[in-house]
Amino acid sequence: MFEDLGVNNAEEHLAKADLVSKIASVIETRGLTQVEAARLIGLPQPKVSLLVRGIFRDFSTERLCRILNRLGVTVSMVLIEEPDWRPGMTTVSEQEQDSDDLFYGDTEQSGPAFSL
Template sequence: MTRSRDRRTPAGEIGSNNVFADLGLPNPEERLLKSKLVSKISDVIEKRRLTQAEAGKLMDLPQPKVSELCNGRTETYSIERLYRLLTRLGVTVSVVLEDQPGWKTGTVEVMGISAKEGHR
């Protein structure tokens, strides 16, 4: 990955908002999306005050797999499977497809809306 000089500041280099891209890892958009989905899974488990075993029963996963997920081990999980795990925990997953002006390269975004903010 080539970095331009205009991304340097006295404090260091400005990142791209995707640490996986900044590190030059393959499939950075997918890695970032998975990390955000797993972060939400962990947040829901915490907010609902579930044990990993209780969360595992809801998601149909053994407790050790829940632990792996909560520790960022996503290699064996597809994005679709992470969506299903979230829905089993009580999270609605919505996918919005939006054409970009001039057909420039699109982005993948994860937006969280809590029940407190008026969602449903």
Template sequence: MNTPEIIDKISIEAGSDHAYADLGRPDAGEMIVKAGLVLEIALALKSRRLTQQRAAELLGISQPKLSDLLRGKFRGISQAKMIEYLNRLGYDVDIVVRKNTRRTPGQTQVLIA
């Protein structure tokens, strides 16, 4: 089969910057928040140059569970637990609640200071 023919038949659709919503996930909002928290955990671990084993001990989880977390497998880990991990890494996490000015449901996001 000729490769250009295959490429002509592939449909490409531009996505947004919210991959979970693009995939139609019902828990898209929660997953994007968790992804932001995991990113910050990963950056904290990298900056401290910890091995996964040492980092897992510090966070109070197994090394395989930490490996899964860092590879994006975090469905079974709550946002509260991720915040606890950041606290154990020496990060303060502030939760700010404010009324939105739109006439739509509110949203949750991770903002890194």
């Protein structure tokens, strides 16, 4: 979608848009005001306002992941090496499951494998 609009780094922009959409969804689902959300995630309320309105250019992917973590959302990254060495993709998908059931590599761990 963003590629069609000529946006630089369209794939990354789409991934960030998905993260921001989840942030807004969690804030709404939990019935948080922007002031409450700001306090919880450690941002000024005007920055939260920008995020929920879809303005996120100044936010890195890592920062958006930390915001999700502070909102109680576990962010899990899966790295897949393409067998024919073609360029890889960056995607964000949502999965409903307990964080204790996440599987990391060859061993199960309770909690996140790492924190951003």
